[in-house]
Amino acid sequence: MTTATTTVPAPPATTAGGRAGPGRRQALLRWGFVAPAVLYMLAFFGYPLVRNLTMSFQSYTPRTYFTGEAPFNGFENWRGVFDNPLFTNSLWHTLVFTAGSLLGQFTIGLALAVFFSRRFPLSGVVRAVLLLPWLVPMVVSAVVWRKLLDQDTGVLNSALTGLHLVSSPVPWLSSTGVALAATVLVNIWIGIPFNMVILYGGLQEIPRELYEAGALDGAGAWRTFRSITLPLLRPVVTVVLILGFMSTVKILDLILALTGGGPADSTQTLGTVTYQLSFQQMNFGQGAVVGNVLILVSAVFAVLYLRANRSDFGQGK
Amino acid sequence: MQTARRRPPAPAALLTAAALVAVTGLTGCAAEPDPGVITVLNSATDIEHAQEQEFYDRCARRIGVKVRQISVPADQVAAKALRMASSHSLTDILDLDGSELPQFAATGGLVPLEEAGVAVTGMSAAAGTLGSYRGTQYGIARSVNSLALFYNADVLREAGVEPPTTWAELKATAKKLTRGSRYGMAFSATPNADGVYQFLPFFWSAGGDESRLDDGKGAPALRLWKDLVDQKSASGAVVTWNQQDIAEQFIGGRAAMMVNGPWNVPVLNEHKDLNWAVAPIPVPEAGRPPVPPIGGTVMTVPRTGDEDRQRTAAKIINCLNERRNQVDWGESRNNVPTRTSAAAEYTAKNPKLAAFAEEVETARSRTDRVGERWPVVSDALASAFQSVLTGRARPEAALAQAQAQAAADE
Incomplete structure (x- = not known):
């Protein structure tokens, strides 16, 4: 290490005398360190991204896999997708699903995080139990929820009718009006642990003295939450919401296992439409179009995320 | 200078290393196939995989080769086969679902059976259409399944009713x-x-045409389903129940009758107290034959470019379709053999499943009219019955919408 540092000041002299030298070598070395990451990004993010974009302008069918031919067809795929009422509906469903899920997950997650930030007997155990939904594979949760939500034999309806909360069984997954709300409900259940854990971590970072000072100034619980907890938690909140957004907007597995996009396409999202177009109808071109829309939506939020990160962390706020 | 020499390699060296890794990785994929081993891609589950292997071994031994199966979940066979095709590593036999055959045949990637040397004489007409695309047969089914009406014989006897044969009887019996x-x-x-598979027997028996969904003939089938739900003879949850779910409802005593296929026989037989029987699907009016769909997988020979292997694959397929093997295979799957002589023997041995054998004679393949457009038509049909059952649209309007949806892609 010491030899390395002592040689570093040397380059200026050599560069002054010759043309190429350790200076250029240094630049190369820096690139050498960056190269693996760049190569990885190019191979696993850049290539698929560009491929998906070009695919959306091609007539890409099963035949392509055998012949390797995928003729360009201009905006035909894009027109086909944008003329399809299913696409507009699914865009709307995705929006409702994402907004509803985030609102529910975040509110309940935050409430639980605040609750568990006070120490009480067994709080650790209960918090660990609350993490369980996060550990269960999404498809497994969905299959179990499908049983729980069954109109005739589901536990939820038995409980609700038993408690006389509803007069007739709720058609959770079999009515076009309720199914989307039911999928949101399940997704909230799945997302609570993630929100809770991250927000709980954020809460631990807030210095205790601030609360003591607040208490001395006579601040009540709500005032303390609004004036101390929330402002100091802001960076964590942005992270949670934006990461939550990006994992929710692309939802596929949960919906496929829960409703399959039904009834009557009332739970079709951008994710399920891409799946249907690409892997059921084998219309890979149109599937790529919907995929691109999904990428674009995520990209907008990724930029927002980076900006929020810069302003929140960069300035040491 | 000493230290400088010890510095890590420059990007060029890194790139070369990465390229080397990539190249060796790629060549690894395109390894030469083992000449003594014929490969098969199918959708067998673990139990089926072992069963299949017995039949393959039976035939491969005779030819002096071995057979290796690659089994993936049913809904992933097509995607897997496409990936294999693009890397020129397709198996010698591709065991596809019949409804997926046209899309593969349309690519030109399958060898017509006649050219491959697979004998198709003596098979039922329905089996022929299941494996055909535009008049050429590319796939051969060893056995086919269909749908029929399963009923709880004890419940029907108690209520003093016979299994329904017409739609009017179906509604009345279901209500009772x-x-x-x-x-x-x-x-x-x-x-x-x-x-969609379950809707077709009603849609087709009513005279519906999947290539012209809005011709008005299929609407009564939608009305029948809607009536059954509206009169509370069937649950509104049918829009979320797959075929396995309804089998569970039937076994659990929560349904007296169900539409289902012969693959349920093993699980039904596990419940000794369940006295079940099978009747043909009820038809709109007495005297008309039911037109259920036939399903099942078809064996195809992909163009791998190696004619010797294609010939060996054809020999194995021919052996699997000999009368003896077809009967054994049909019995192991409770499916109806496609060779007419084998079907007769099978029916004689399994009178309980005679309804299926009888129906297969008038059954149709999902793809014989619309070919590779079937997946689009299938999605359109699903939208139609789902919107009718959930009360979003009336039957005629739903079918008009479905036709627009199916035609948008033409």
């Missing part, structure tokens, strides 16, 4: 059998292959 938490009838109306 509905009591307490038990529905008279169960069917699957999920927005996927299950629901």
Whole structure:
């Protein structure tokens, strides 16, 4: 290490005398360190991204896999997708699903995080139990929820009718009006642990003295939450919401296992439409179009995320 | 200078290393196939995989080769086969679902059976259409399944009714059998292959045409399903129940009758106290034959460019379709053999499943009219019955919408 540092000041002299030298070598070395990451990004993010974009302008069918031919067809795929009422509906469903899920997950997650930030007997155990939904594979949760939500034999309806909360069984997954709300409900259940854990971590970072000072100034619980907890938690909140957004907007597995996009396409999202177009109808071109829309939506939020990160962390706020 | 020499390699060296890794990785994929081993891609489950292997071994031994199966879940066979095709590593035999055959045949990647040397004489007409695309046969089914009406014989006897044969009888019987938490009838109306498969016997028996969904003939089938749900003889949850779910409802005594296929026989037989029987699917009017769909997988020979291997694959397929093997295979799967002589022997041995054998004679393949457009038509049909059952659209309007949806892609 010491030899390395002592040689570093040397380059200026050599560069002054010759043309190429350790200076250029240094630049190369820096690139050498960056190269693996760049190569990885190019191979696993850049290539698929560009491929998906070009695919959306091609007539890409099963035949392509055998012949390797995928003729360009201009905006035909894009027109086909944008003329399809299913696409507009699914865009709307995705929006409702994402907004509803985030609102529910975040509110309940935050409430639980605040609750568990006070120490009480067994709080650790209960918090660990609350993490369980996060550990269960999404498809497994969905299959179990499908049983729980069954109109005739589901536990939820038995409980609700038993408690006389509803007069007739709720058609959770079999009515076009309720199914989307039911999928949101399940997704909230799945997302609570993630929100809770991250927000709980954020809460631990807030210095205790601030609360003591607040208490001395006579601040009540709500005032303390609004004036101390929330402002100091802001960076964590942005992270949670934006990461939550990006994992929710692309939802596929949960919906496929829960409703399959039904009834009557009332739970079709951008994710399920891409799946249907690409892997059921084998219309890979149109599937790529919907995929691109999904990428674009995520990209907008990724930029927002980076900006929020810069302003929140960069300035040491 | 000493230290400088010890510095890590420059980007050029890194790039070369990365390229080397990539190249060796790629060549690894395109390894030469083992000449003594014929490969098969199919959708066998673990138990089926072992069963299949016995049949393959039986035939491969005779030819002096070995057979290796690659089994993936049913809904992933097509995607897997496409990936293999693009890397020129397709198996020698591709065991596809019949409804997926046209899309593969249309690519030109399958060898017509006649050219490959697979004998197709002596098979039922329905089996022929299941494996055909535009008049050429590319796939051969060893056995086919269909749908029929399963009923709980004890419940029907108690109520003093016979299994229904017409739609009017179906509605009346279902109503009569509905009591307490038990529905008279169960069917699957999920927005996927299950629901569409179940809708077709009603749609086709009514005279519906999947290439012209809006010709008005299929609407009564939608009305029948809607009526069954509206009169509470079937649960509104049918839009979420797949075929396995309704079998569970039937076994659990929550449905007196159900539409389902012969693959349920093993699980039904596990319940000794369940006295089940099978009748043909009820038809709109007495005297008309039911037109159920036939399903099952078809064996195809992909163009791998190696004619020797193609010939060996054809020999194995021919052996699997000999009368003896077809009967054994049909019995192991409770499916009807496609060779007419084998089907007769099978029916004689399995009178309980005679309804299926009888129906297969008038059954149709999902793709014989619309070919590779079937997946689009299937999605359109699913939207139609789902919107009718959930009360979003009237039958005629739903079918008009479905036709628009199916035609948008033409």
